[in-house]
Amino acid sequence: GAGVSQSPRYKVAKRGQDVALRCDPISGHVSLFWYQQALGQGPEFLTYFQNEAQLDKSGLPSDRFFAERPEGSVSTLKIQRTQQEDSAVYLCASSSSGQGYYEQYFGPGTRLTVT
């Protein structure tokens, strides 16, 4: 069966541009997570959805970051006016349950480079 997919896999943006990163979770998965992973570090939590409801966005680093999951399936992470410090791998994960301690299935990530 299909796993979590993310697109694009690589994105180069000039500083100041807006970008949109897409996540297709495993079909039927209730929970969806976004993480940011800088080089050599572990993933940092950004935000969490249960179906279409964004239950936790405490990890979003600034108001330039915005995530949505309007129909409870596909999610988009949008970064406005990108800065160099936004360069990282953005990981999406989904889980079959609304309970946080269920196994998360990760996508391959989108590597964002801001020049």
Added chain:
Amino acid sequence: LAKTTQPISMDSYEGQEVNITCSHNNIATNDYITWYQQFPSQGPRFIIQGYKTKVTNEVASLFIPADRKSSTLSLPRVSLSDTAVYYCLVVFNAGKSTFGDGTTLTVKP
């Protein structure tokens, strides 16, 4: 959130058993302990999860003492393909997870 501490790196040889210990002194009653493995250019992959005592699956064992302030991931008979970064997480019911910087395991021939 409970913070986790684990060694930055470990070396081992093929065929040996590897034990990676993680401390999580501030773990709360409802928290679960979860371990993930990550290869370069891939997303993390779930290995094992537990609440207390011992859990075993086809790839690893997880030992959790009664006070739950630490846990040990045990990988039996590692191979070169087990070279990866291993993350210990304390997972909330609410969904938020804190990964930390992980342990880089290098398996040598």
